[in-house]
Amino acid sequence: MNQPTSGLRGLPVSDIFTRACDGDRRAIGRVLSIAERGGTDSIELGELAHKLTGNAHVVGITGAPGAGKSTLTGRLAATLAASGRRVAVLAIDPSSPVTGGAILGDRIRMDEHNYGTGTFIRSMATRGQGGGLAVAVPAAIRILDAVGFEIVIVETVGVGQIEIDIAGTADTTAIVVTPGWGDAVQANKAGLLELADVFVVNKADRPGASDSRRDLELMLDLSDTSEWRPDIVLTVGTEGDGVDDLITELARHRQHLADAGQLEARRRRRAQHELRVRAGDALANRLKDALNSAEGQSIITAMASGGASPASSLDRLLDELYPN
Amino acid sequence: MSDTTNEKPLRIVLAKLGLDGHDRGLKVVARMLRDGGLEVIYLGLRQTTDQVIAAVEQEDADAIGISMLNGGHLALSQKMINAINEAEAGVPLIVGGIVPEADVEKLNEMGVAAILGPGSSSEDCVASVRAAVAALA
Ligand SMILES: Nc1nc2c(ncn2[C@@H]2O[C@H](COP(=O)(O)OP(=O)(O)OP(=O)(O)O)[C@@H](O)[C@H]2O)c(=O)[nH]1
Numbered sequence: 001m002n003q004p005t006s007g008l009r010g011l012p013v014s015d016i017f018t019r020a021c022d023g024d025r026r027a028i029g030r031v032l033s034i035a036e037r038g039g040t041d042s043i044e045l046g047e048l049a050h051k052l053t054g055n056a057h058v059v060g061i062t063g064a065p066g067a068g069k070s071t072l073t074g075r076l077a078a079t080l081a082a083s084g085r086r087v088a089v090l091a092i093d094p095s096s097p098v099t100g101g102a103i104l105g106d107r108i109r110m111d112e113h114n115y116g117t118g119t120f121i122r123s124m125a126t127r128g129q130g131g132g133l134a135v136a137v138p139a140a141i142r143i144l145d146a147v148g149f150e151i152v153i154v155e156t157v158g159v160g161q162i163e164i165d166i167a168g169t170a171d172t173t174a175i176v177v178t179p180g181w182g183d184a185v186q187a188n189k190a191g192l193l194e195l196a197d198v199f200v201v202n203k204a205d206r207p208g209a210s211d212s213r214r215d216l217e218l219m220l221d222l223s224d225t226s227e228w229r230p231d232i233v234l235t236v237g238t239e240g241d242g243v244d245d246l247i248t249e250l251a252r253h254r255q256h257l258a259d260a261g262q263l264e265a266r267r268r269r270r271a272q273h274e275l276r277v278r279a280g281d282a283l284a285n286r287l288k289d290a291l292n293s294a295e296g297q298s299i300i301t302a303m304a305s306g307g308a309s310p311a312s313s314l315d316r317l318l319d320e321l322y323p324n
Numbered sequence: 325m326s327d328t329t330n331e332k333p334l335r336i337v338l339a340k341l342g343l344d345g346h347d348r349g350l351k352v353v354a355r356m357l358r359d360g361g362l363e364v365i366y367l368g369l370r371q372t373t374d375q376v377i378a379a380v381e382q383e384d385a386d387a388i389g390i391s392m393l394n395g396g397h398l399a400l401s402q403k404m405i406n407a408i409n410e411a412e413a414g415v416p417l418i419v420g421g422i423v424p425e426a427d428v429e430k431l432n433e434m435g436v437a438a439i440l441g442p443g444s445s446s447e448d449c450v451a452s453v454r455a456a457v458a459a460l461a
C-alpha cells in the first residue's frame with residue numbers, strides 16, 4: 001500500500017514560513033493552521049510575519065445569511081486576479097456550538113471562477129465563542145498580508161457580535177443587502193449599517209433593488225457622512241454584473257483612507273481590538289489560576305464564612321494577581 | 325466541554341468526482357461528519373482531482389472524502405490516489421458510495437484508506453476518518 005508523505009512534515013515553523021513567502025501554497029495553508037491554532041508555534045510565526053505586514057488592502061464583506069456574499073466574493077476575487085492582483089479570501093462560517101464541527105460551504109461558490117487564477121481561498125470555522133475568532137482572524141490576515149497577497153477579502157455572516165467586530169476592523173467594509181425592505185431594516189438593527197464603507201445591493205436581478213437603493217440613500221441622508229459617504233453598488237453576483245463598480249468603489253475608499261490619514265487609524269483600531277481580546281484572554285487565565293491557588297481558596301473561604309468583606313477579599317485577590 | 329482553543333479539529337475536503345448530477349448523499353455525509361466534530365470543506369459536484377488537491381493545500385485538510393457515480397469508482401479512485409501521491413499531499417482518501425464487494429479489495433490495494441457504504445452511521449464515518457488520519461500521522 002502507498003503511504004504518501006507530506007513534504008512539510010517535521011519542518012520547523014521558520015522554514016514553512018519561508019516557503020509560504022516563496023509562494024508555496026501548501027506552506028501557506030499550513031502556516032494559516034498554525035496561526036489559527038495558537039500556542040508556541042503561532043507566537044514564533046507571529047514574530048516572523050508581523051514585520052512583513054501592512055501592505056494588503058483588507059476588505060470585509062458581510063451581510064445576512066444567503067445574501068450572496070460568497071458568490072460575490074468569488075466574482076470579485078476572480079476579476080481582481082484577472083487584472084493581475086494577488087488575492088486571498090478568508091471565508092468564515094460558524095462552528096456548531098454543540099459538536100464543534102462545521103460545514104464550510106463558501107468555497108463551493110468561489111471555486112468555479114477562481115480555480116487556476118492564483119486566488120488563495122481559505123475557509124475558517126468560528127470554533128466556539130469567546131475571543132478565539134477575534135484573535136485567529138487578525139492572525140490569519142497578517143499571514144496572508146505577510147506572504148504577499150495584495151488584497152485580502154474576509155467574508156463573515158453579519159450576525160453575532162464577534163463576526164460584526166471582525167468585519168468592522170477591515171480597512172474597507174462592504175455590507176451586502178438584498179432587495180426587500182426587511183433586509184435593510186435587519187442590517188440596521190444588527191448595527192451593520194454604521195460599519196459600511198460601501199453598500200452592495202446584491203441580487204439586483206430581483207424586483208425591489210432600486211427601492212433598496214433609495215432606502216439606503218435615505219438612511220445615509222440621516223447619518224453623518226461628512227468624512228465619507230458610502231456609495232451604493234448594485235450587483236448580480238451570479239452573473240458578475242456590477243463587480244467592476246464594486247472594485248472601483250473599494251479602491252476609491254482605500255484611496256480616501258490614505259488621503260485622509262485614516263489607514264493608520266483603522267489599523268490602530270484593529271490593533272486595539274485585538275489587543276483587548278488577547279489581554280482579556282490572558283487576564284482571565286491568570287484570574288483562574290489565582291482563584292485556584294491555595295491563597296485564592298483561602299480568600300474565598302474567608303469571604304464565604306463572613307469573616308472578610310467582599311472589598312477586602314478583592315484587595316487580597318488583586319495582591320495575589322499582581323504581587324509587589 | 326473541554327477547552328479546545330489549542331486543538332485543531334480534523335478538516336476534511338468532501339467532493340464528488342465525475343459528472344453525475346446530485347449531491348444528496350454527499351450532503352448527508354457532510355452533516356454526519358460535522359455532527360462528529362469535524363470541519364468539512366464542502367466542494368460539491370463535478371470536481372476534478374486537481375481541484376480537490378488545490379483545496380486540500382489551501383485548506384490544509386487532513387483527509388479527502390469522495391463519492392462518485394456507481395461504476396466509476398475504480399478509475400476515479402485511482403486517479404485521486406495518483407493525484408494525492410503526485411502532489412505529496414500526505415492525506416488519506418476515503419471513498420463513499422455503493423461499492424460492489426468484489427471491488428473493495430481492489431480499492432484497498434490501491435491505497436484507499438476506508439470505504440463507507442450507504443448504510444454507514446455517523447459514528448462509522450467519523451471513526452473511519454479519524455482512523456485513516458491517525459494511520460498516516
Ligand atoms: N438571483 C440571484 N441569486 C444570487 C445572486 N447572488 C447569489 N445568489 C444566490 O444566492 C444563494 C446564496 O448565495 P451565497 O453566495 O452562498 O450567499 P452567502 O451570503 O455567502 O451565504 P452564507 O455564507 O450562507 O451566509 C445562492 O443560491 C446563489 O446562487 C444574485 O445576484 N442574484
Ligand SMILES: [Mg+2]
Nearest residue numbers: 069070105106
Ligand atoms: Mg457564504
